[in-house]
Amino acid sequence: MFGLMMCEDSISKIQRRTEIIMGLKKLPSHIREVLKLDDKIRSLAQELYQQKSLLVMGRGYNYATCLEGALKVKELTYMHSEGILAGELKHGPLAMVDKSMPIVMFVMNDELKQKTMNALSQVTTRGGRPIIICNEGDEELLNSGLRVIEIPQAVDALQGILTVIPMQLLSFHIAVLKGFDVDCPRNLAKSVTVE
Numbered sequence: 001m002f003g004l005m006m007c008e009d010s011i012s013k014i015q016r017r018t019e020i021i022m023g024l025k026k027l028p029s030h031i032r033e034v035l036k037l038d039d040k041i042r043s044l045a046q047e048l049y050q051q052k053s054l055l056v057m058g059r060g061y062n063y064a065t066c067l068e069g070a071l072k073v074k075e076l077t078y079m080h081s082e083g084i085l086a087g088e089l090k091h092g093p094l095a096m097v098d099k100s101m102p103i104v105m106f107v108m109n110d111e112l113k114q115k116t117m118n119a120l121s122q123v124t125t126r127g128g129r130p131i132i133i134c135n136e137g138d139e140e141l142l143n144s145g146l147r148v149i150e151i152p153q154a155v156d157a158l159q160g161i162l163t164v165i166p167m168q169l170l171s172f173h174i175a176v177l178k179g180f181d182v183d184c185p186r187n188l189a190k191s192v193t194v195e
Contacts, residue, residue, distance in 0.1 A: 023155035045173030058106035069167030
């Protein structure tokens, strides 16, 4: 909000500012739509909860979402999880991809979609069967034969708020299936008390 207020007097940024403000107004209804996916995500958790690792991949704004999603998986499920920049696959992470490695990929309708689709192709060529989190109505991904979780399209700067929710729900359900206390993860504090 502070950034929006600071650019208020810049004529060149009026359109972008308005786009973000309108996106913020739609955010509560979009979040409710994503939360309706809980049953679908719970069934994915059933498939994943006995796995040892999970790779989470994306690009652009979604890279931060990958890191946050992987962290949530680690915190709640004690499962090894790694957020990976999809553009860096050939620098090591691709060696871990096979038909048994669980993978979540964020493929949004943004300026990096084609590059992310290239990464998806690299993963599937090596036998990977990723779970795709994408925007609603993405026919290309819906017809891919892969498991897909559709979320509403939002302004690029706000999309991460929606894309992280499926990862939070997935982490929650995996932890519950493993019998862990999601309200009190081990070795974590609610606040930092030491330096």
